[in-house]
Amino acid sequence: MKRKMAMALAAVLVAGSLPVTASAATFTDINEVSWASSTIQAVSDKGLINGYEDGTFRAKNNVTYSEAMVMVYNLMSKTGNLKASATNTLSIYQSVLNTYKIPTWSQSTVAYGLSAQILMAADLPKFTTNGVSNPATRQDVAVMFGRALSEKYDIYAGTGVNYNDVWRISDEAMPYVDLLTRLGIVTGDDSGNFNPTANITRAEMAVMMNKTYDLLSNELANTGEITEIVNHDGDYYDVDVKMDNGERNRLTLSDDNISVYNKDGSRELPISSLSKGDKVSLVFDGLVITKIYLLDEEASAQEKYDAVGYIYSLKDGYLNLESENTGETTKYKINTNCTYYLDGKKTTESAIKDVIDDNSDKYVYAGLYTETKNEKVDGERQDVLYANAVYVTVKDEYTQTGEVTDFTSTTVSYKASGSNARKSADFASDCEFYIGDKKSSAKNLEEMAESGTVYVKVTVNSKGKATKVVMTEDKFTDNTASSTYTVKGFNKDRIIVSRGGTSTTYEFGSTSDITYYIWEKGGTKWDEVSFRGAESFYDGDDDKQDYNTMYARMNFDKSGKITAIYMVKDNEREAAFGESEASEKKGTVESIKDGKLKFKTSSTEYKLLNEYNIDPKDKYDPDNENMYANHFKYPLTIGGAQTSSLTVLTRMANCDDVTLYAEVRANSNNELTRIDARLTAAEGKLVEYDKGKKEFTLETPDGSQFKLKTVSNPKTDSDDYDAEDLETTGYRGSSVKLEFNNDGEISKIIVTDSKYNSGTKRVKGTASVDGSKIKIDGKSYSWDSKTYITSSSFTYSSKDMFERMLKDKDIEVYVEATISDKDKVERINARVESAEGEFVEYDSGSVVIETDSRKWSFNTVSKNTLLKNCGLDDEKDFEKKEGKNVTLEFNSDGLVEEF
Numbered sequence: 001m002k003r004k005m006a007m008a009l010a011a012v013l014v015a016g017s018l019p020v021t022a023s024a025a026t027f028t029d030i031n032e033v034s035w036a037s038s039t040i041q042a043v044s045d046k047g048l049i050n051g052y053e054d055g056t057f058r059a060k061n062n063v064t065y066s067e068a069m070v071m072v073y074n075l076m077s078k079t080g081n082l083k084a085s086a087t088n089t090l091s092i093y094q095s096v097l098n099t100y101k102i103p104t105w106s107q108s109t110v111a112y113g114l115s116a117q118i119l120m121a122a123d124l125p126k127f128t129t130n131g132v133s134n135p136a137t138r139q140d141v142a143v144m145f146g147r148a149l150s151e152k153y154d155i156y157a158g159t160g161v162n163y164n165d166v167w168r169i170s171d172e173a174m175p176y177v178d179l180l181t182r183l184g185i186v187t188g189d190d191s192g193n194f195n196p197t198a199n200i201t202r203a204e205m206a207v208m209m210n211k212t213y214d215l216l217s218n219e220l221a222n223t224g225e226i227t228e229i230v231n232h233d234g235d236y237y238d239v240d241v242k243m244d245n246g247e248r249n250r251l252t253l254s255d256d257n258i259s260v261y262n263k264d265g266s267r268e269l270p271i272s273s274l275s276k277g278d279k280v281s282l283v284f285d286g287l288v289i290t291k292i293y294l295l296d297e298e299a300s301a302q303e304k305y306d307a308v309g310y311i312y313s314l315k316d317g318y319l320n321l322e323s324e325n326t327g328e329t330t331k332y333k334i335n336t337n338c339t340y341y342l343d344g345k346k347t348t349e350s351a352i353k354d355v356i357d358d359n360s361d362k363y364v365y366a367g368l369y370t371e372t373k374n375e376k377v378d379g380e381r382q383d384v385l386y387a388n389a390v391y392v393t394v395k396d397e398y399t400q401t402g403e404v405t406d407f408t409s410t411t412v413s414y415k416a417s418g419s420n421a422r423k424s425a426d427f428a429s430d431c432e433f434y435i436g437d438k439k440s441s442a443k444n445l446e447e448m449a450e451s452g453t454v455y456v457k458v459t460v461n462s463k464g465k466a467t468k469v470v471m472t473e474d475k476f477t478d479n480t481a482s483s484t485y486t487v488k489g490f491n492k493d494r495i496i497v498s499r500g501g502t503s504t505t506y507e508f509g510s511t512s513d514i515t516y517y518i519w520e521k522g523g524t525k526w527d528e529v530s531f532r533g534a535e536s537f538y539d540g541d542d543d544k545q546d547y548n549t550m551y552a553r554m555n556f557d558k559s560g561k562i563t564a565i566y567m568v569k570d571n572e573r574e575a576a577f578g579e580s581e582a583s584e585k586k587g588t589v590e591s592i593k594d595g596k597l598k599f600k601t602s603s604t605e606y607k608l609l610n611e612y613n614i615d616p617k618d619k620y621d622p623d624n625e626n627m628y629a630n631h632f633k634y635p636l637t638i639g640g641a642q643t644s645s646l647t648v649l650t651r652m653a654n655c656d657d658v659t660l661y662a663e664v665r666a667n668s669n670n671e672l673t674r675i676d677a678r679l680t681a682a683e684g685k686l687v688e689y690d691k692g693k694k695e696f697t698l699e700t701p702d703g704s705q706f707k708l709k710t711v712s713n714p715k716t717d718s719d720d721y722d723a724e725d726l727e728t729t730g731y732r733g734s735s736v737k738l739e740f741n742n743d744g745e746i747s748k749i750i751v752t753d754s755k756y757n758s759g760t761k762r763v764k765g766t767a768s769v770d771g772s773k774i775k776i777d778g779k780s781y782s783w784d785s786k787t788y789i790t791s792s793s794f795t796y797s798s799k800d801m802f803e804r805m806l807k808d809k810d811i812e813v814y815v816e817a818t819i820s821d822k823d824k825v826e827r828i829n830a831r832v833e834s835a836e837g838e839f840v841e842y843d844s845g846s847v848v849i850e851t852d853s854r855k856w857s858f859n860t861v862s863k864n865t866l867l868k869n870c871g872l873d874d875e876k877d878f879e880k881k882e883g884k885n886v887t888l889e890f891n892s893d894g895l896v897e898e899f
Helices: 037-045 065-078 090-099 104-115 121-126 138-149 174-182 202-217 349-358 442-450 531-539 573-577 646-653 799-807 863-870 875-881
Strands: 223-232 236-243 248-253 259-261 279-285 288-294 307-315 318-323 329-342 345-347 363-377 380-395 397-407 411-416 422-435 455-461 466-472 485-490 494-499 502-507 515-519 527-529 550-556 562-569 583-593 596-599 605-607 636-639 658-666 672-690 695-699 705-715 735-740 746-753 761-770 773-776 779-791 811-819 824-842 846-850 855-859 885-890 896-898
Touching (some): 065 104, 065 138, 065 202, 090 104, 090 121, 121 779, 138 174, 138 202, 174 279, 307 329, 307 349, 318 363, 329 349, 329 363, 349 380, 363 397, 397 422, 397 442, 422 442, 442 466, 485 531, 494 550, 515 531, 527 531, 531 562, 562 573, 583 646, 596 658, 636 646, 646 658, 646 672, 672 705, 695 735, 824 875, 846 885, 863 875, 863 896
Parallel strands (some): 259 288, 329 380, 422 466, 515 562
Antiparallel strands (some): 223 279, 236 248, 307 318, 307 363, 318 329, 363 380, 397 411, 411 422, 455 466, 494 502, 515 527, 583 596, 583 658, 596 605, 672 735, 695 705, 761 773, 811 824, 824 846, 824 885, 846 855
16 A cells, blocks of 8 residues: 655654665665655755665664654754754753653753753653663654644644544644644545554655655745635635745635635635635645635624625515624615625525525524615605625524623623614523633623623524523624724725724725714814825825824714724824723733733733844833834843743743733734733742752643742742752752742742652552542552653553543553652553453554443554464454454553454
8 A cells, every 4th residue: 555644754863873874876675665765865865864874774664752853853953943042951851861761862852852842741751661762653753843843833723633533643642733734744644544653664754854844944835815816606716825935826716626624624614704815824735735724713794794694584675684783674675686695605586585484493694795875765865775795604593792781590681782772582501601711600600790891792592592601891893983993004995904903804885975084183173074185194294104003993884884984193092082002901811822812801812913022221111112113122021030032921821830920011903012921820840940040940741841030048838948958959850839929030939749750669560440549459549640651552641541441341451650658659651451342443553442431542563463463364354353342462561462
């Protein structure tokens, strides 16, 4: 079978461990892997890979974890992508590397991997077993290389990964497999499988190394911005994409030949959801584009159409639309040439009427393109709303926002946004309740509603029951006149505005239908002007920059058309709109994701700028944010951290074991123009402490390391040790909790578990579960909060998954464990002794069976040995076992040797 599966690293031979001399031209065994031979020669010609001194390449040999990390290092070095700050860090990690018996020849690069966040401390137990190097799995190498590439490319949830064996990919590896797939670095085999637990070979590494080297060294881009999109009646679309590296791709797309997904791939979208200005990621298979990921939030219907809502009726030449926002019904006359679309496909009015009739128990949602005509009606001239195009889709639910007027345990009542319409909905039995994006309860929402003015977004099902209620202290974004926008463009055809980081374009049917107002510098009232006057005001003086930012508010009619525009330049905004450009916010940070910072106490997301930090000796002037334009960026400080950078801030914000407090300043687009942050709590392991330098290095359970400042003499909570004692190597590796002063400096160090490697006894025997404890050889022990689990029998490493295995009556597990003085299990090395279940499949070194509880995957001896022991002649014979009950027999190393 021709192998298409490959991973993203090169088989660079490890200096000091493997002999290297032969070039690709003299590889004597390269025909064994004809599918990779040309690529092997390519990476050899680039100086990235060599063969053995006997003239062979040994393409089918496995690559160990240590070799893989050296390959990552060499590849990043060759392409100029090494982190300078992460090199020469061996001394920091020497102790832990020796503990896990990492080979000496690879220790410097493994130390680099830890410092650069390519490796985490939890990865190290996989490297060796009893001092012998272990072969790396495909998914573990994907994690390594994905982390290395995450400096240049965005990581998403990975929920859209669709390999046939996706269920076998670990949750940790999923986002990185998704990244490498989007970049075209990995693909499935001929059967569409990823084979995550199979060992990776030198040939596979060489193939993917070549793709990755080209990607990095040529700065190839897979992301870009849509600069033009033409809809050919929904049959196909012409799309121009300007790539981030300056190249252009002109695509012809239809729903038959391309798939469009949202950012994390969890939802497929119609091509009609793409818009000009969207940021997209293209997935290539060779030179052919097979998928498109929409990296921006999908444009809301309110941004795309003149009017949106639910069709109340369509008959007698009129369409009645209930507004999605206000709940009010508006009547539109059907234009003679009105076009209709159903789920992006062109259709007819009669077909839409059939859809309405056939879905009486659902909601027929529509977006309209409209125009207003002044014509005689019953002998009098008046404005008549016309529908020129109708885009329809059917929904099981509808969503509406508003201000809460009453909230009980059974019902929510609210005033719909943008109108005085009063709405109410009873809760469905399975209704979900949220405060912001945090799941909550009806009781908590009721208490919040009683505390003051709050807003809700209510999702109602076809029976009129609320299935989801989201409550916040902030208004939900709408397109009413109360919204202030930053003007990005203005001419006779359109106005382009931005709010909250999202740009929207409003096309003008006619500039004469709009009233324009401007606020002159030092003015006291709005002046009505012509379009030419507004355009001149926007353009300013051609000889000099007249302003930095233009702001606008707009009035809309019921159809969503602009009726008035109010424009003001910076520094006059507060006088004109009665609001300041900048706002301030402080509190505990919940997360930083997709370039947006979010506090725990608010649903508002604040956009991070590209660069921060100024010279601290320069005094910050809040009224002159351009004072640093020549050589400084916006200020960012992290009190108590040795380095203040956006990278450090992001790592702290997303680390579950540190609490980050911040005071920020934001402009009208919710862009952060100043950030003052500091830690208020943290826990992890002591890596190193230098009392003289007042420097403390903390490693959190997720593998992150932070260099923090301390006061001169931090306190402890015990007379058994003081700050000087903590400097000694005897305390390195100890679990600690840290307390901080108001400057973010460590003021107290509490040792919670001295030297996590100091277990005083070891136990071994058959394991089982005893309530919340683990029972080993008849005695029960408590779990440590950070128990490390390793096994040669399986790749699962989480405590929850291991407990599920111990509870499975069809699996017997033998363990060797390290027990602390407090009778807590610190480390477990497990091997399976027997397992029974229904045979699912054999796949490249692993056997999958299904018991009553779930599917389990176990590592096996070599394929040939397993075939021989099972009395089989060929790998295809394994398929004959599918669906049959089998008993797996394991050897002393914990590998399946027969069934």
